[in-house]
Structures are given as structure tokens and as C-alpha cells.
Amino acid sequence: DADVTQTPRNRITKTGKRIMLECSQTKGHDRMYWYRQDPGLGLRLIYYSFDVKDINKGEISDGYSVSRQAQAKFSLSLESAIPNQTALYFCATRDGSGANVLTFGAGSRLTVL
Amino acid sequence: ELKVEQNPLFLSMQEGKNYTIYCNYSTTSDRLYWYRQDPGKSLESLFVLLSNGAVKQEGRLMASLDTKARLSTLHITAAVHDLSATYFCAVGGFNKFYFGSGTKLNVKP
Numbered sequence: 001d002a003d004v005t006q007t008p009r010n011r012i013t014k015t016g017k018r019i020m021l022e023c024s025q026t027k028g029h030d031r032m033y034w035y036r037q038d039p040g041l042g043l044r045l046i047y048y049s050f051d052v053k054d055i056n057k058g059e060i061s062d063g064y065s066v067s068r069q070a071q072a073k074f075s076l077s078l079e080s081a082i083p084n085q086t087a088l089y090f091c092a093t094r095d096g097s098g099a100n101v102l103t104f105g106a107g108s109r110l111t112v113l
Numbered sequence: 114e115l116k117v118e119q120n121p122l123f124l125s126m127q128e129g130k131n132y133t134i135y136c137n138y139s140t141t142s143d144r145l146y147w148y149r150q151d152p153g154k155s156l157e158s159l160f161v162l163l164s165n166g167a168v169k170q171e172g173r174l175m176a177s178l179d180t181k182a183r184l185s186t187l188h189i190t191a192a193v194h195d196l197s198a199t200y201f202c203a204v205g206g207f208n209k210f211y212f213g214s215g216t217k218l219n220v221k222p
Contacts, residue, residue, distance in 0.1 A: 031208070040122070042201060042212040043156075050208070058209070059114070090155065099161040100205060101146065106155045 003027050006091050006105035014113050019078045021108045023091030029103075030096050032074040034058075034066060037088040037107075046089075049074055050096075081112040115140050117204050119213035126192055127221055134187040134216045136202035144205035145178050145185045149198045150215070156201065160187075192220045 004025045013019055023032065030051050035043040045058030047066040055066060063085060067075045078085055088109050092102040116139040126132050136145070144163055148156040160169040162178035162185060169176050173196065175188045185202055199215045 033210075035212075040214055042117075042214040043203075044212075045209060048209065099163065100144065101158045101161055102148075102156075102203075102210060104155040104157075 004105035012111045021076045025093045029093040033092040034076045035090045115211045117213040125219045136185040138204045142204045146203040148201045
């Protein structure tokens with residue numbers, strides 16, 4: 001099984017719908033991140049969390065919300081999806097010591113029509 | 114906010130040739146990461162550079178870091194088709210990571 005699992009892997013939805021992307025990890029890491037990838041723009045940080053009680057906004061948090069249900073689970077919600085939220089979304093984790101390398105999930109491709 | 118610029122954004126090269134990808138960043142940081150992304154796949158860690166002058170090598174790829182110039186390079190030696198992918202550099206800020214736009218490398222047989 002993957003260390004970082006994202007569901008769904010692909011989703012097509014309509015404008016105005018509520019969408020939740022889920023992320024779970026078996027690495028035992030405290031820190032979890034949600035990134036968005038758009039062609040030519042690299043990865044941009046949406047939200048990050050250091051533990052269940054610590055949630056922080058990233059560069060582009062408008063239109064998104066998150067929930068850290070447990071150390072291993074970090075969900076990203078789009079309350080009312082719009083077409084410019086069409087993108088590839090990545091969840092990542094890292095430990096709090098050492099080289100701090102990010103471990104990424106496989107990605108969730110979201111299309112908003 | 115920390116800015117990370119990579120160049121070139123696209124690179125098409127023949128097998129057997131050498132080339133360098135550049136990563137510049139805007140403010141002081143002593144942690145620089147290189148990731149690889151294959152089409153339709155996730156990102157995988159290639160190198161972590163933790164200090165000025167750090168050099169890491171894996172196969173045909175070598176990464177280096179100059180913190181004074183705020184510059185990291187990823188050098189490709191004698192490229193092969195299997196190296197075709199998108200390469201990202203990322204700089205570690207205070208509990209955040211800032212990514213470059215990526216360099217899409219296509220190695221032609």
C-alpha cells in the first residue's frame with residue numbers, strides 16, 4: 001500500500017457542487033500539506049497542518065477549507081467548486097526532523113465544468 | 114514571500130548530451146530540494162541539499178547548492194531517454210516549501 005493515499009484519483013463535477021478530497025498516510029508524520037498543480041505554475045500551497053489542532057493557510061487558500069480528522073487524515077474541501085479550481089491536487093507529508101523531505105500522494109485530478 | 118525561478122522551463126535534448134537546469138530563489142534558505150515527476154505521476158525526491166557548497170550525485174544527475182548566490186543547479190551528464198520527466202526544485206522556508214515552475218525535459222533518442 002502507498003504511504004500517502006489520495007481519494008478520489010479523478011473527479012469531474014459541476015460548478016457550485018461541494019467536493020471533498022481525502023488524504024491518509026501511514027508514515028506517522030505530523031505535518032501534512034495540500035498543494036495544487038497547474039501547468040507552468042509548479043506547485044502552490046493551499047493549506048498545511050502540523051497536528052490535529054494546528055491548521056494554517058498557504059498561498060492560495062481562498063475557496064478551500066481543510067479538516068485534520070486525525071494525525072493520519074487530512075481532507076481538502078471545495079465548498080462551491082468553480083471552473084478555475086480545475087487542477088491536479090497533491091497531498092504530502094513530512095516528518096519534523098532530519099532532511100524534511102516531502103512524501104507525495106499520487107494526486108487527485110479534479111475537473112469542474 | 115519566497116520566489117523560486119527555474120530555467121529553462123522546457124528542454125529538448127539529444128541522448129548523450131550534457132545540460133544544466135538552474136534554480137534561483139529570492140531569500141535566504143539553507144535547504145534546497147529536487148524532485149522528479151513522470152507524466153501523470155506524483156513527485157519523487159531526488160536530492161536534498163542542506164548547506165552551502167553541498168553536492169549530491171545519483172547516476173547521470175548531479176545537484177549543487179550555492180547559498181550565497183541563492184542558486185542550485187541540476188546537471189545532466191550524457192542524457193538518456195529514461196531521464197525524460199519534469200524536474201522541480203523547492204526551497205524550504207519556515208515549515209513551508211516553495212516550488213519552482215518545473216523544467217520539462219525531453220531526451221530524444
